[in-house]
């Protein structure tokens with residue numbers, strides 16, 4: 464009886480399936496998905512430790528903690544891998560060399576995307592550049608063009624503009640001996656001129672001032688708070704005003720660079736045959752990039768295509784990547800050395816010893832200036848100009864037993880890592896001699912306790928150029944001049960606080976009084 468009942472129930476069950484083949488397919492699928500969901504080992508994994516957030520808004524009340532110093536403080540409480548949730552977005556902060564190795568080496572490909580907010584996406588022509596493009600074939604192409612054409616050693620060496628601009632800076636300082644010099648403004652102007660000339664080949668100061676204004680507005684917009692970045696469905700709240708500002712900023716850049724691109728196209732048309740060789744020798748970055756633009760249009764090069772938007776966005780990368788980073792490091796190096804007079808003396812003695820005081824420093828002298836190089840390395844450890852490396856996960860992954868969701872914004876804290884007490888003795892002290900010892904960490908990107916230029920696929924392509932500009936400028940400023948703090952200020956009174964933005968420059972500009980140090984009159988070679 465019971466068996467007959469069971470058989471009847473089974474018959475009914477099969478009849479339902481026969482009547483509905485759709486159910487026949489979907490039900491097992493649903494069962495499979497449910498089993499997979501509940502047995503997926505990652506589902507049970509926790510997020511990395513972090514402060515508890517509120518429903519919906521998560522940790523948004525801690526927005527002001529998303530700086531290199533704020534995150535370093537939180538890392539002391541929660542560890543080297545920290546999780547925060549801002550609205551709908553997951554944030555992960557990496558603050559120890561071990562965790563940096565995990566994300567920049569072991570799982571490099573998962574962490575190689577770049578996070579970009581709405582403003583960055585719009586202002587980079589929908590990420591048409593290298594710095595904000597996600598990792599993939601397009602980024603590889605942009606990186607290849609940039610490395611081949613803009614950052615190669617051959618090109619770095621041909622950047623006579625570094626020499627000319629450093630000479631001009633030394634001349635300016637010579638005219639101000641005995642007077643206060645704003646070192647911050649001086650070196651910002653130096654690096655801005657170098658990069659501007661390298662990019663556009665022009666020295667027009669009128670154009671530069673306009674361009675600097677455009678860059679400043681871009682910089683503000685890159686970092687501006689926009690609720691839509693955290694709650695996409697709330698974008699309408701101040702979208703109109705914000706979007707108008709974005710559109711105005713991009714129009715100004717278009718107006719500026721389109722004219723330069725058109726001029727370069729005209730120049731190219733007027734150059735032919737033999738002249739072309741001379742032109743190639745002093746080609747600026749727009750010339751180099753335009754070559755790909757033209758080749759593509761002629762149909763002779765199908766490998767790399769560059770649109771106008773690509774060219775504009777890459778030029779912005781170089782401007783942002785190369786100006787403030789180098790300028791703020793020169794200023795920090797001068798400040799740290801003035802704060803430690805015995806270290807300053809060692810660097811200046813080395814300059815007197817290896818170069819002498821009868822001529823200025825030449826490029827070939829740099830190799831001999833070991834202690835100066837150590838002082839610059841130490842400056843980059845204490846003050847990495849890009850303190851937070853901003854990456855994004857391409858897919859969900861697991862680090863150290865913690866779940867990291869796809870599209871998490873990952874902030875690798877180069878500042879906190881450079882001060883990690885397990886990797887550095889007396890981490891807060893300025894001690895260039897630590898880089899003298901055999902096996903001391905190097906910039907190469909394989910020593911994860913020291914990553915001022917990043918590491919792995921997204922590491923800085925302008926490193927060689929940046930280091931060269933840094934060493935050459937600091938060597939000149941310390942070789943040609945002695946420096947005193949103004950108004951009898953003691954070295955210990957020097958304010959060493961920093962600001963947080965895309966870079967971390969000094970909060971107050973370094974002011975000092977130069978006196979001429981060479982035993983010969985200044986002859987610029």
Ligand code: HEM
Nearest residue numbers: 593594780784785788849852915916917921922923925929
């Ligand atoms: C003191 C000098 C410099 C320092 C410390 C520095 C540091 C860095 C760092 C930390 C990154 C990000 C790495 C990452 O996300 O993992 C980076 C990326 C970049 N840097 Fe530099 N940089 C310097 C100079 C320069 C110069 C002179 C240029 C160009 C002329 C430049 C162009 C770039 C570009 C285009 C990127 C983006 C690369 C990509 O996303 O693929 N940098 N830099």
